[in-house]
Amino acid sequence: MQVTETLNEGLKRSYEITVTADELDEKVNEKLAEAQPEIEMKGFRKGKVPMALLKKQFGERLLGEAVQESVDKAMSDHFEETGDRPAMQPEVKMKGEDWKAGDDVQVELTYEALPEVPEVDLSSISLERMVVKADDAAVDEALKNLAENTQDFEDREEGAEAQDGDQVVIDFTGKLDGEPFEGGAAEDYPLTLGSGSFIPGFEEQLKGVKAGDETEVRVTFPEDYGAAHLAGKEVVFDVTVKAVKAPKPAEIDDELAKKYGAEDLDALKGQIRERLEAEYNGAARQVAKRRLLDKLDEMVDFPLPPGLVEAEAKQIAHQLWHEENPEVQGHDHPEIEPTEEHVKLAERRVKLGLLLAELGQRAEVEVTDSEMTQAVMQQARQYPGQERQFFEFVQQNPQMQQQLRAPIFEDKVVDYVFELAEVTETEVSKDELEKAVEALEDE
Template identity: 80%
Template sequence: MQVNETLNEGLKRGYAITVTAAELDAKVNEKLAEAQPEVEMKGFRKGKVPMALLKKQFGQRVMGEAMQESIDGAMSEHFEKSGDRPAMQPEVKMTNEDWKEGDDVEVTMTYEALPEIPELDMSKIKLEKMVVKADDAAIDEALANLAENAQDFKARKKGSKAKDGDQVVMDFVGKVDGEAFEGGSAEDFPLVLGSGNFIPGFEEQLVGVKAGEEKAVTVTFPEEYQAEHLAGKEATFDCTVKEVKEPVAAEINDELATKFGAEDLAALKAQIAERLEAEYAGASRAVMKRGLLDELDKMVDFELPPSLVEAEAGQIAHQLWHEDNPDVQGHDHPEIETTDEHTKLATRRVRLGLLLAEIGQKAEVEVSDAEMTQAIMNQARQYPGQERQFFEFVQQNQQMQQQLRAPLFEDKVVDHIAEQAKVSEKEVSKDELQKAVEALEDAE
């Protein structure tokens, strides 16, 4: 077998590989010899079919496998000896297309090699970590939001008309074709107008009613209504309004705390402070990570495989186009051209991606099965009722697994670098942290 270099420009490599006819014939004989003990043929006992007859019967069928295995073996041996790592799948072409049995096999292999990644002294990296404490104002604001969500209702003044958002307490009897139907009646039923809990059109007709008033509400059940005997039919509800109540925020006290699972108000405040500081820490980490990536980008500069940059620029352009055209869901759209700005961003991403991958590999950073499972579960929550199907889909889809694993790996490498860098803490206000986060979003 011969491997001759034909191209060596920057990261581009080209080789001519020749598998001799003798080598190929030996490979065929080897594969036939492996199969011989199991072969049965009329006139011969199992395992006793002569090699010449096997070759005549199965030689052509085995030839293709032998050819592919020989080429794959030559490629593997080349990469092992050279130390090259292809950036993308090598392009392999057979050059003697008029090949016939007894000829040598000649192929060309071209690829772009991954560059040598320089060693970094990560102790020279200086980072700033923004620290925000949950102050009383932030805790009180969160408490007020909780109280609003846990709203109560109090009676409006006598004669007040019900508004959207008010609670109407009423008795009602529903009828279809003049006959009351099962499940269509209730007493002292509290309905919040605008909540959408009743049939479309029902709540809107109660806006303006007063306590003590009787109101006939006419609606049509949806065609896809779950009770088939009511689907698509018109119904009349005779409503007797007993009370009209306006929403009021719940009082901030121990009773409110117990509604949210806390022992008392002090315990609820402590939980809120802990949650807020966890949110601040997450935002702070995102800001620090961007700072780290900026520092790494300044520290390294090495040649990049053009194919990786081109593919990344195309993906960026495609993603941004869809963000600007959200109505287009599929890929049936004009060809999207990449700009210098896309290429510039792609160059940074590819360089940092290769650098982080190299650092992670040398540090033996790995994403555990438990971490992957947690990531899949978090993603599955976006598909209520279909979590199991999503989980199974990811298990059977290598590309999807890689999409979920990549950010986990990157974050672990970032943490590894940050542990060796010089990190100084700076206490800031919530507003300052918010501005830093907004600056990140604007820069993307």
Template identity: 75%
Template sequence: MQVTETLNEGLKRGYQIKVTAAELDEKVTEKLREAQPEVAMKGFRKGKVPLPMLKKQFGPRLLGEAMQETIDGALSSHLEETGDRPAMQPQVKMTNDDWKEGDDVEVDVSYERLPEVPEVDFSKIEIERLKVEADDSAVDEALANLAENAQDFEDRKKGSKAKDGDQVVIDFVGRVDGEEFEGGAAEDYPLVLGSNSFIPGFEEQLVGVKDGEEKEVTVTFPEQYQAAHLAGKEAVFTCTVKAVKAPKPAEIDDELAKKYGAEDLNALKTQIRERLGAEYAQASRAVAKRALLDALDEAVSFELPPSLVEAEANQIAHQLWHEENPDHHGHDHDRIEPTDEHKALAERRVKLGLLLADVGQKAEVQVTDAELTQAILNQARQYRGQERQFFEYVQQNAQARQQIQAPIFEDKVVDHIFENAKVEEKTVTKDELQAAVEKLEADEAAEA
């Protein structure tokens, strides 16, 4: 077997692999010898069939398999010897199209190798990490929001008109073309005006009603309504108002705390402070991570595999096209040509992806089975009622596992870099952190 280099340009590599007919014949013979003890043929005992007879009957069938294994073995040996890591699956093409049994086999192999990633001195990277304390004012604000969400309603003065935000208790009967329909009636239904929990236009027509009043509300069901037989149809609801109630925020006391599962108000405040602290820390880390990736992008430069950049640019362009055309769910559209902006973003993503992978490998960063399992369970909770099916699907699908594992690996590598970089904490206000998060989201939205 001969391996001859035909291309060595940047990261591009090309080779011609020649496998002689004698080598193929030897491979076929080896396979037949392995199978011979288990083969039985008419006139011969099991394991006693002569090799020439086996070759005549089974040789042509094994030839293709031997050819594939020999070429794969040659490529594998070559990659091991050179240390090349192909960026994508190598392209293998047989060049002697008129090949027939007894001829040598010649194939061309081409690929782009992954580049050598330069070492980075992380101690020279300076990152500012924002720090926000969960102070009393933030806790009080969160308590006020909880009290508002836990609000009660109390009867307004007799004869008062319902306002937006009030709760009206109603009996109603709905009719389409004069006929009542299933699910269109209820008694003593508490409806908060402005909650948008009913058909569009329904709640607005009840603003100004009084206790004891009867009012007809006319609305049109949306075209995409879940009940297809009602979609797009006009309905008239006869509503009897039985009470008009004004919102009354819950008192911030031990009773409120118990509604949210805390022992008392002090315990609830402690929980809120811890939750806010975790939220601030998570937001701060996201901002610092973006700053770190920007710094790495500036600090490191190396040749990128064109095939990876092209694939990433195509994916970005395709994804953005579908976001701009949400009604087009299929892929039966013309090719989406990446723009210069798409290509620039693709280069950044490929470069940072290769860099973080290299850093993680050298630092021996690992995602443990426990970490991966926990991440799978967290995602499974998004599929209520189908958690088990999702978990089993991921367990049986290597690509799905990789998609879940990749961000965990990336975050662990980022933490490793943080530990070696110069990270300076800066105490800021909650509003300043929020502004930094909004800028981060705007930047990511512009790139996505």
């Protein structure tokens, strides 16, 4: 077997691998000799089938296996010898369209090697990390929102008309072609106007009704309605309004606290303060992370694999195009060419991705099984009722596993760098933190 370098330009590599016909023949004979003791054939005892007959019967199929195994081994030995790590899947092409058994096999191996990432003195990095304390005003605002979300309803004065946001207590009977239909009736049903919980058009027709009113509501069921006999059909509801109630925020007291699982109001305030500060810390970490990545981007420079940059730029351009054209769900659209801005962003992402991967490898950072399980469970919540199928999909899909593992690995490497860097905590206001977060989104 012979490996000859044909290209070494920057990170681009190309090699010609030659496997001689004699080497392939020897490998086929080895495979046949290994299998011979277990082979049975008519007219011969088990293990006594002549090699010549075995070769005639199975040689062609085993020759294909021998070629694949020989090329795979040559590639494996090459990467082990050179220390090269391909940036993407290597391209392997067999040379000679008229190849036949008995000929040497020539294969062209082409790839881009990952660059050498220089050492970085992480202790020389200085960062400021924002710290925001949840003040009483923020806690009170959160309590007010909780009270509004836990609102009750109280009867409006007699003769008052129902407004958007009011609750109307109604009896109703739905009729299709003059006949009541199954599931179309209820008594003492509390309906909040504007909630969108009923068929489109139903709630709007109840605005302005008063307690004691009897009215008809005409609506058309959507074409995609679940009950086929009602889909697209116009129906009439006979509605009796029994009460009109105005929304009333819950009182901010111990009873409200108990509704949210707290012992009393002070305990609920403590929980809210902790939750707010956890949110602030998460936002502050994102700001600090961006500043860290900016510093690393400035500190380090090394050649980037052109193929990786090109693929990343195309992905960025494609993603941004879909964000600007949300009505296009699939990929049936013209080819999207990356701009200079897309390429610049791709270069930053590829550089930082390779740098963080190298830092993580040197520090032996690993994503644990429990961290992966937690990530899968969190993702599975987006598919209620299909969690099991999602778990099975992830188990059978290495690419999906990598998509879930990558952000966990990156965050662990970032935490590792934070530990070695000089990080100064600075207490700031909530507004200052919000401005810093908005600045990230504008970049």
